[in-house]
Amino acid sequence: MLWNKKHKPKLLYKYFISYLIIFLIPFLTISLVFYQMSVSNLREQIIQSNIDKVEQVRDFADSRKKELSEIASRISFDHRLTPYMFSQPYHSKQAIEELKTYKANSSIIDELYMYFEDRSQIYTTIGTSKLPTFMEKTYHMADSEVTNYQTTLEEVAGETVYPLPAVEDEQERVISYLYPLPVGNSVHYGTVAFFVKESTFTQMSERVLGDFEGSMFIYNEQDDLIASTNKGLSLDADIVRQVAPDNSGVTEKVANEEQYSLVTVKSEESGWSFVTAMPTAQFYSKMDSLRTTIITILSAIAGIGFLFIIIMTIQQYRPIRRLAQTVQVKQQREEHDRRYQDELEGIQESIQIINKDKEQLNERLQGQQPLIKEQLLQRLLKGKVQHRFNIGEYLEETGISFEIPYFFVLITVFHEQSEEDNLERAYKEKGIAILEEMKYGQAKGYSTELVQDHAIATIVNISKPDAAKQMVDYISSQLSKHIPLSYTMGVGGTYKGIERLNRSYIEANATLESQAFHQDRNIVFFKDLNISVDEVFWYPTDKQAKLSQSLKQGDEVVALETLQDIFGYLTELEAPHHLIRCICFDIINSVIKFPMEMGLQKNFVDIQTITSFKSLDDLQQRLEKPIALICREMEKQRENNNNALANSILQYIAENFHSHDISLEETAKAFQLSSSYISRFIKEQTGNTFTKYVWNLRNEEFKKQLVETDKPIKEIVLDIGYVDVANFTRKFKRAEGVTPGQYRQQHFNQTEAMD
Numbered sequence: 001m002l003w004n005k006k007h008k009p010k011l012l013y014k015y016f017i018s019y020l021i022i023f024l025i026p027f028l029t030i031s032l033v034f035y036q037m038s039v040s041n042l043r044e045q046i047i048q049s050n051i052d053k054v055e056q057v058r059d060f061a062d063s064r065k066k067e068l069s070e071i072a073s074r075i076s077f078d079h080r081l082t083p084y085m086f087s088q089p090y091h092s093k094q095a096i097e098e099l100k101t102y103k104a105n106s107s108i109i110d111e112l113y114m115y116f117e118d119r120s121q122i123y124t125t126i127g128t129s130k131l132p133t134f135m136e137k138t139y140h141m142a143d144s145e146v147t148n149y150q151t152t153l154e155e156v157a158g159e160t161v162y163p164l165p166a167v168e169d170e171q172e173r174v175i176s177y178l179y180p181l182p183v184g185n186s187v188h189y190g191t192v193a194f195f196v197k198e199s200t201f202t203q204m205s206e207r208v209l210g211d212f213e214g215s216m217f218i219y220n221e222q223d224d225l226i227a228s229t230n231k232g233l234s235l236d237a238d239i240v241r242q243v244a245p246d247n248s249g250v251t252e253k254v255a256n257e258e259q260y261s262l263v264t265v266k267s268e269e270s271g272w273s274f275v276t277a278m279p280t281a282q283f284y285s286k287m288d289s290l291r292t293t294i295i296t297i298l299s300a301i302a303g304i305g306f307l308f309i310i311i312m313t314i315q316q317y318r319p320i321r322r323l324a325q326t327v328q329v330k331q332q333r334e335e336h337d338r339r340y341q342d343e344l345e346g347i348q349e350s351i352q353i354i355n356k357d358k359e360q361l362n363e364r365l366q367g368q369q370p371l372i373k374e375q376l377l378q379r380l381l382k383g384k385v386q387h388r389f390n391i392g393e394y395l396e397e398t399g400i401s402f403e404i405p406y407f408f409v410l411i412t413v414f415h416e417q418s419e420e421d422n423l424e425r426a427y428k429e430k431g432i433a434i435l436e437e438m439k440y441g442q443a444k445g446y447s448t449e450l451v452q453d454h455a456i457a458t459i460v461n462i463s464k465p466d467a468a469k470q471m472v473d474y475i476s477s478q479l480s481k482h483i484p485l486s487y488t489m490g491v492g493g494t495y496k497g498i499e500r501l502n503r504s505y506i507e508a509n510a511t512l513e514s515q516a517f518h519q520d521r522n523i524v525f526f527k528d529l530n531i532s533v534d535e536v537f538w539y540p541t542d543k544q545a546k547l548s549q550s551l552k553q554g555d556e557v558v559a560l561e562t563l564q565d566i567f568g569y570l571t572e573l574e575a576p577h578h579l580i581r582c583i584c585f586d587i588i589n590s591v592i593k594f595p596m597e598m599g600l601q602k603n604f605v606d607i608q609t610i611t612s613f614k615s616l617d618d619l620q621q622r623l624e625k626p627i628a629l630i631c632r633e634m635e636k637q638r639e640n641n642n643n644a645l646a647n648s649i650l651q652y653i654a655e656n657f658h659s660h661d662i663s664l665e666e667t668a669k670a671f672q673l674s675s676s677y678i679s680r681f682i683k684e685q686t687g688n689t690f691t692k693y694v695w696n697l698r699n700e701e702f703k704k705q706l707v708e709t710d711k712p713i714k715e716i717v718l719d720i721g722y723v724d725v726a727n728f729t730r731k732f733k734r735a736e737g738v739t740p741g742q743y744r745q746q747h748f749n750q751t752e753a754m755d
Contacts, residue, residue, distance in 0.1 A: 012317045019309040027305060031298050035291075042290050046283065047250050047263075050276065054216075054265040057205050058274045061218065062267055064108050065177070068194050069159065071102055072179035075114070075192050083116045083189060086123050100125045108200045110174065111138065114181075115153055116190040139164055139174055139195075149176075156180050156191050161220050161270075164195075173198035175226055201227035214278030215240070221271035235260075235277050244275045252280055323347055370676075371684040373398040377448040381409065381457055383502030383557060400446055404463040408494040409504040410445070410472060411512055412479075413455045415486040425669065431483040432456055432674050440474045443467060449677045452641055457508070459501060465494045469525070476523060488512065489523040506558045510545035540569065544590070551594050551627065554635030559627050567620045584619055585611075591623060595630060600637070604629045645671070649681060657697040660721045664690045698722065699735060706744045713740045 075081050080098050085091040103109050103125050113124040113134065121128050131150055135141040141149065145165055152162055160178040175196045180188040205216050206229060215235045218226040225237045235255060240262070243253040248266045252259060261283035263276045281288075324347050376398060395402065412435060414428045435456050438445035447458040460471055472491055479487060490511030492504030507526035529542040543566050550559035566587065570580060592605050605626045613619035652670060656662045667690070668675040682690045698720040705716045714725050722728045733739050738746065 073183040076182035111195040198227040202229040219273040409492040410458040411508040510549035556631035
């Protein structure tokens with residue numbers, strides 16, 4: 001073998017590694033690109049999502065600040081809230097009620113008051129009070145903080161945000177918004193203050209941030225903490241302010257020895273900074289989930305790809321292994337122990353050996369070409385090829401060219417006056433050679449020998465239907481010019497398309513069969529067979545002959561087609577009913593007697609069933625089955641006859657190869673066949689020429705007698721039909737590699753060794 005169990009199938013591994021590389025390069029490239037794009041896109045989405053959330057908090061704070069600014073503006077222009085109105089006892093009550101209304105109209109105001117510079121009191125929604133008393137009682141501010149706050153209150157020149165410090169740890173942070181009165185004027189007479197609890201911002205932040213887990217801080221322009229919220233995380237606001245970027249964006253910083261992702265959004269309107277802080281691992285947790293999903297998907301794809309690689313490797317390697325096993329046989333004999341780098345190297349060398357054998361085979365096939373041509377023409381005549389494209393390749397290989405559309409068949413029978421006349425046989429051989437290939441203008445003809453009929457069938461290819469007579473006349477003139485033998489020609493009808501050639505063949509045979517009625521002519525066309533119906537009131541002669549011949553040739557298709565034509569004719573025939581019935585019984589009689597005339601043993605026809613027909617269509621249907629059976633039996637009989645003839649020829653040669661007179665011509669004469677046919681037949685049956693086949697028989701018999709008898713070599717040579725002993729000895733040595741004497745001695749020594 002090219003390899004065995006001790007030798008690893010290296011080509012299998014090469015295939016596997018090749019497919020693996022082919023798979024991995026694009027897979028890894030695409031996977032990396034896909035992974036990077038997916039992670040990058042998700043990272044951007046996470047960042048943008050967090051920025052969007054913080055921006056919503058910013059927008060909320062800005063909108064609420066704007067709302068307070070608008071309320072302050074309305075208060076500054078409200079005539080019921082002027083210093084004069086607060087100075088009057090009656091109107092001061094209305095003013096306080098009006099402050100309550102402004103407070104109620106805003107959802108974020110925890111408390112509001114008005115402060116006038118020339119007065120020591122402030123006016124709130126619950127009445128009049130001293131500022132220290134109000135701040136200490138309401139927001140628990142220390143005295144020092146109150147003093148600082150009052151100073152800021154008196155110096156307010158524009159909108160100011162003042163975060164009130166938480167005195168107690170549990171106390172909620174409050175932010176004070178201060179607006180000078182009147183708003184937008186350079187000369188001020190007082191201040192309106194709004195108090196907003198930190199929870200207003202934290203609750204709003206929590207609603208906007210949703211499932212956000214981390215800390216959020218709001219700083220004003222002076223980096224004072226306005227509000228903060230923590231969800232599952234506690235960070236110092238001062239530390240966050242120190243590490244947070246000054247501009248909007250996302251950054252990663254280390255705080256409390258842990259990596260945090262900080263999202264900062266600056267408000268252009270208020271200057272406030274909104275900062276969220278979240279552990280980086282938590283910030284990008286969705287990316288971890290995506291990574292896991294991508295890795296799982298890619299791993300699954302890799303697994304499927306790996307399995308596919310294994311399957312493809314096995315699938316691709318299997319035909320190579322089979323091919324190697326197929327081509328190894330001859331190489332095994334010659335180089336049993338040789339080892340190869342891989343199976344392909346072994347196959348390559350085996351193919352080289354096969355190519356050499358192929359060259360030798362092609363040379364032998366060249367000698368087989370006439371046989372292929374002969375069989376092809378026989379199949380065409382018998383209608384075995386239904387479409388010309390099925391045999392186009394074979395036609396080309398055998399040199400047959402049918403380029404024009406119309407065909408007819410010409411069958412020629414040569415008449416010998418004496419079977420002993422070798423000269424007449426030579427003329428007949430020459431006539432066959434003339435008929436084998438005819439050419440006249442565009443028309444071409446190819447011939448084949450009809451062994452059982454002792455005739456030559458010529459397939460003629462013509463360009464026009466009416467060119468048949470011209471071609472037949474040319475063929476006849478060539479035969480008459482070179483062959484001094486009488487002959488008879490039957491010419492079938494012309495058909496378009498090679499698939500209908502068997503019709504013309506049947507008609508040509510029918511024409512020869514009816515030659516007795518046309519003894520004055522040696523060429524008869526099928527179309528001339530028909531006798532005028534007006535004279536005989538019967539169905540046409542040509543159809544009778546065609547039906548009979550199609551049965552004889554075993555052509556079921558043409559037989560049924562002819563039967564249909566006959567009954568089609570009878571249907572249109574205007575004749576008395578009794579005459580039509582007589583014609584029907586004549587047709588029945590022709591079918592019934594045919595098997596007996598041809599020596600067929602089976603009973604194909606049920607006479608009682610057929611003769612009880614009711615109409616022409618009924619009779620046609622009743623005849624179709626027996627006709628089909630007869631045709632099949634005739635086809636089988638012709639095949640048996642061909643096989644019997646083949647066996648007879650081979651048996652004749654086997655019985656007569658001892659005679660020095662045996663020759664191709666003598667064998668052809670014994671079977672009344674042409675020498676060319678016998679030559680092709682021997683080549684087809686044995687693969688050798690007639691001479692080579694006889695030599696092989698003689699050589700085998702010679703070797704047998706050398707080993708089994710003590711006859712002298714010369715006597716054995718003469719006994720097997722060879723006259724020239726020296727010539728035989730040279731041929732024997734060339735074939736066997738040793739002389740006859742050496743061959744006998746070798747076998748004698750082997751016999752002694754066995755004993």
